[in-house]
Amino acid sequence: MAITEGGHRAARADAVEPVAAARPVDYVWAIARIFLGWTFLWAFLDKLFGWGFATPAERAWINGGSPTTGFLKGTGENALGGLFSSLAGQVWVDWLFMLGLLGIGAALMLGVGMRVAAVTGGLLLVLMWAAALPLDTNPFMDDHLVYAVVLAGLALAGAGDTLGAGAWWGRTPLVRRHPILK
Numbered sequence: 001m002a003i004t005e006g007g008h009r010a011a012r013a014d015a016v017e018p019v020a021a022a023r024p025v026d027y028v029w030a031i032a033r034i035f036l037g038w039t040f041l042w043a044f045l046d047k048l049f050g051w052g053f054a055t056p057a058e059r060a061w062i063n064g065g066s067p068t069t070g071f072l073k074g075t076g077e078n079a080l081g082g083l084f085s086s087l088a089g090q091v092w093v094d095w096l097f098m099l100g101l102l103g104i105g106a107a108l109m110l111g112v113g114m115r116v117a118a119v120t121g122g123l124l125l126v127l128m129w130a131a132a133l134p135l136d137t138n139p140f141m142d143d144h145l146v147y148a149v150v151l152a153g154l155a156l157a158g159a160g161d162t163l164g165a166g167a168w169w170g171r172t173p174l175v176r177r178h179p180i181l182k
Contacts, residue, residue, distance in 0.1 A: 022162045029159035030111070036150060037108025040121065044101035061098065068093050075131045084131040100124050108154070111164015115182050118155035122148040 046053050047067040050060025059065035072088035075081040087093045100120060107117035129144035153159075160166025166182075175181045 026157075026159075026162040029154060029157045030162040030164060032150060033108050033111060033114075033154045033159040034163065036147065036154070037105050037110075039105075039147075040101050041105030041109060044098060044105055047098065047101070061094070066094050068097050071128070072131065078131065079133040080130055097124075111160025111162075111166040112169040113181055114155045114158070114160045114166060115180055118151040121151045125151070 043054070045051070046055050048061045050057035050063060050065065055065070055067075055070075057063065059070070061067050066089040068087065069089040072084050072093075076085040078084070101124075104117045104121040104124070107113040108121075125144040125148040129142060129148075132142065132144070135142050158166065160169065169175055170182050
């Protein structure tokens with residue numbers, strides 16, 4: 001720290017900011033981040049390999065199946081079903097969906113790129129919510145919207161810094177130049 005005119009302290013450009021000790025709430029957010037990251041990553045892996053949880057082996061992406069067909073074809077009778085069912089099975093939709101699941105899941109698990117993961121994950125979840133309208137069990141609320149809000153909370157709370165590589169990631173020259181990548 002340097003003392004400037006008037007006695008105020010100014011941070012040196014090369015000074016390393018001290019890292020505050022993690023609070024219990026930081027660990028709660030970090031665990032929520034890891035759990036939600038695993039949810040996205042698991043969806044990717046199960047759809048890719050067809051491990052028989054949500055996707056049977058014969059419908060696995062590596063076996064020629066479409067990761068979007070099952071969900072989107074089932075939306076035909078819903079409010080926006082015509083739009084979403086027309087996207088089912090299209091190669092570009094499959095690739096975007098799978099890359100989204102992988103990227104969001106990996107970012108959350110690692111604690112890096114939390115802002116991008118929150119925005120893209122929130123968009124994916126809201127689109128899935130819209131495809132399911134009207135909902136069977138509630139007039140408007142379901143887990144897709146809850147997860148979208150949790151993603152926003154994770155990014156705003158800096159959840160990648162605790163039990164993740166977010167603090168290191170935030171200090172990289174790339175992220176310093178482009179803070180949206182934090």
